[in-house]
Amino acid sequence: MRRFFGICSTGRHSQVCAVVGSQWGDEGKGKLVDILARDYDIIGRFNGGANAGHTVIVGGNKFGFHLLPCGVLYPKTLNVLGNGVVMHFQTMLEEIEQVEKAGIKCRDRIFISDRAHIVTDWHLEADGAQEKSMKSGGIGTTKRGIGPTYSSKMMRIGLRVGDLLHWETFKDKYLNMAEFYKRAYGLQVDGAKELDTLEKIRDQIKPMIVDSVYMIGESLQKGKRILAEGANALMLDIDYGSYPYVTSSSTGVAGACTGLGIPPSKIQTVIGIVKAYTTRVGAGPFPTEITGGVGEHLQTKGKEFGVTTGRKRRCGWLDLNVVKYTHMINNYTSVNITKLDILDELPEIWLGVGYKLNGVNLKSMPSSLEDLSKVEVEYEKLPGWKTDTSKCTNWNDLPQQAKNYIDRVSKILGIPVTWVGTGPKRENMLANPDYN
Incomplete structure (x- = not known):
């Protein structure tokens, strides 16, 4: 049976709802997402990476999430990490383990966009080096490699999640990117060790890698409900925030469109967390x-x-x-x-x-x-x-x-x-x- 939706201020009755921060972050977005998640088919994270964090308390259990959407706590909710997210796989796997220890199965409900970019040790090292080199003492990054990963993306030398499916080509791309960071920053990272780690991780996450654009589009056509979960907040937006003291992604509702592939006209509800x-x-x-x-x-x-x-x-x-x-x-x-x-x-x-x-x-x-x-x-x-x-x-x-x-x-x-x-x-x- 087809469901009909309309503009809704609360998010309870809309097909697509975006929850975004209205200040400088840390507003408590995760709690409302957690409450609304039970009524949605898909929770989609559209920006940022392990630099954001929120805490959800459920039944005496305290969950700290940096990457995973809150929908992992609901047994029927699908969770998408969109193309606008930068993925640090070790963090994601630690969070999955945290959820599974609480008795909640979630691996088969997590989907990673094949277009999302990968945070590597080179990005982590570059983040720290760049911060130290600034005369002003830096802008106070979380040193999670977020800025360098988005920079690699814009320079078109980045590594995408889908690249892992073609391992020999992935290795070539990795070494090409590594050469840039060696020359630009004089960094020393054990690339062979990281490639070995990524190959092992690839085997774990392979079933999670999807064409998220198609998944989101098909779900909308079928009348599924999608909750777009933003990280950070608009005053940290790369374009509209208090630049340069900002993050490196689009943190507003526009980010839900570019970071998940949701058409703008489909977003009926936008809830600002204050x-x-x-x-x-x-x-x-x-x-x-x-x-x-x-x-x-x-x-x-x-x-x-x-x-x-x-x-x-x-x-x-x-x-x-x-x-x-x-x-x-x-x-x-x-x-x-x-x-x-x-x-x-x-x-x-x-x-x-x-x-x-x-x-x-x-x-x-x-x-x-x-x-x-x-x-x-x-x-x-x-x-x-x-x-x-x-x-x-x-x-x-x-x-x-x-x-x-x-x-x-x-x-x-x-x-x-x-x-x-x-x-x-x-x-x-x-x-x-x-x-x-």
Whole structure:
């Protein structure tokens, strides 16, 4: 029987839904993807690599994912790593083992695009060498080889997953790429050892390698539902983020099209994940950053340490200027506010609602880091609720002041808030009854 779908703000009734970060990453995208995944046939990761990380807590088990989509936790959900992803196979296999130890079989539900590029030891070494060579001290990469792998792709010397199916040709391509990194960076990597490792890995992953473009296209024609899972966030986008303090891929909804092969007209729902405050890892301008007491409180209570690197995240007030900018590009049908509970103890909560530069109100997000670092933030101040929202089991349990905060965010953005997170567990995701 053919299923019919329409535009849906929550993602519950659309054929294709994209979940993307609206700030500088670490918003908590994985939790909503995990909740929605049960209703979708395919979860597709469309960008990034093992540089991204999220934690999902299910039935007392804690899963840390860097590459695998959250759909691996559901026994009937298929999981696709699209052509826009860069694959570090050792990380993926470790994550598969983690899931299998919890008693969940997933190998036959994981599919890797034959067009996805491979992260090698050369890329890992080049990442570290490039970071050390920068006069400014680097941009704070995760040193997972992401940038160099995408660079190899753009230079057309990269290795694609499908190349593994033609081993002799793959070896030639590998050695050609290795020669470039030897000459460009003076690197020394045991290439023979890595080739031996990759040949063994090839035997394990061979059944997973597919033409993902055809798989996605055929699934759409058959009426299957697809949830596109983004890594990082739009302020880290290679084109639209705070360049050069960005990642190396397209992190917005456009990345779902280029990184999975989904036609733009098929995406009916785009949910922007908005952390109730703002964080970022590494260097770069951060207009609403808080130093001192409140910032330390957010960092400590929010456990703001990177899943991938363990680095402390810088913390600040929710910057709606950033979210409005990313909405302009991603066109969110709704937003999910996460980690509301981290604000529970604060007597007053600030919202960044405008920027001024040299006394002039800005209408757009500065592309210049020099300008962004100098903006003066206009704030609205709202009373806190001083109530433990992690104990709320549904939307109506939220204290009125918390609802006022949510309503104000929704009004400023002009977008409905359809979900609110009040803790790390699945049951801590509250659905707005006006939309769900």
